[in-house]
Amino acid sequence: MDDARLTRIEERLAAIEERLGHPPTDRPPGPPTPERFWLLQALAAEAAELPGGAIAYGGQVRLPGGEEYAWQRTHDAEELRTAGPDDETLAAALSALAHPVRLRLLREVLGGHTTTAALAALDGLGTTGQLHHHLRQLTATGWLRTAGRGSYGVPAERVVPLLVVLAAVAP
Numbered sequence: 001m002d003d004a005r006l007t008r009i010e011e012r013l014a015a016i017e018e019r020l021g022h023p024p025t026d027r028p029p030g031p032p033t034p035e036r037f038w039l040l041q042a043l044a045a046e047a048a049e050l051p052g053g054a055i056a057y058g059g060q061v062r063l064p065g066g067e068e069y070a071w072q073r074t075h076d077a078e079e080l081r082t083a084g085p086d087d088e089t090l091a092a093a094l095s096a097l098a099h100p101v102r103l104r105l106l107r108e109v110l111g112g113h114t115t116t117a118a119l120a121a122l123d124g125l126g127t128t129g130q131l132h133h134h135l136r137q138l139t140a141t142g143w144l145r146t147a148g149r150g151s152y153g154v155p156a157e158r159v160v161p162l163l164v165v166l167a168a169v170a171p
Contacts, residue, residue, distance in 0.1 A: 012045035043074070052078025059160040065112045071160040096141040097165060101125055102134045106143060106162060109152050116150040 039056065047054035058072030096102060105119065113119050116131070125131050135152060138144040143162065147153040154162060 009045050012048070046074055047077075050076050050078065052076065052081065055080060057161070057164045059163060061159055061163060063110055063112070063159075069156055069159045071157070073161070093141045093143070096137050096143055097162075099134065099137075101130070102138055102143075103166075105131075105134055105138060106154060109144065109154055110159070110162075114147065114151050114153060116152075119152075 043054055043056050046056075054074050055077050056072065056074040058070075060068070060070045062068050097106075101124075104125065108119060108122060113122065116135070119125060119135075120128055120131055126134075135144065139146060139152070143154065143158055144152045145155045
């Protein structure tokens with residue numbers, strides 16, 4: 001993003017915040033109330049430049065091992081709806097998440113069980129062969145990355161998106 005565009009967005013956001021009387025520092029902790037959709041208000045400036053609107057997500061996450069991730073992303077809604085990323089690639093990434101053992105593996109890795117040995121010691125993940133099969137599926141689609149021999153990690157750029165996907169389908 002060029003500096004001029006960023007400056008315009010920041011100016012528009014400041015104007016919106018001033019009109020609403022809710023600068024970010026005044027935002028109360030916890031989830032927004034229906035009267036105070038601060039994320040949508042901030043997104044309005046960027047979405048105004050996109051004919052089909054925009055989709056945004058982000059998060060700030062602290063994992064049990066002490067790692068912290070802050071991440072945000074905005075997509076052109078029209079592009080996602082019409083041309084978007086390759087459907088086969090998207091389907092493979094979603095399919096990798098569509099298995100209870102693989103979802104649990106991702107949660108366990110986020111929770112600090114990062115080695116094959118530690119994962120194999122957990123109940124309910126199947127045989128060693130099944131475990132390796134699931135780890136390969138998650139690695140092939142980018143949800144996991146090898147972090148050394150027999151060690152895995154969720155790539156930094158996938159931590160928040162993974163949790164967003166889980167949040168999107170949670171009841």
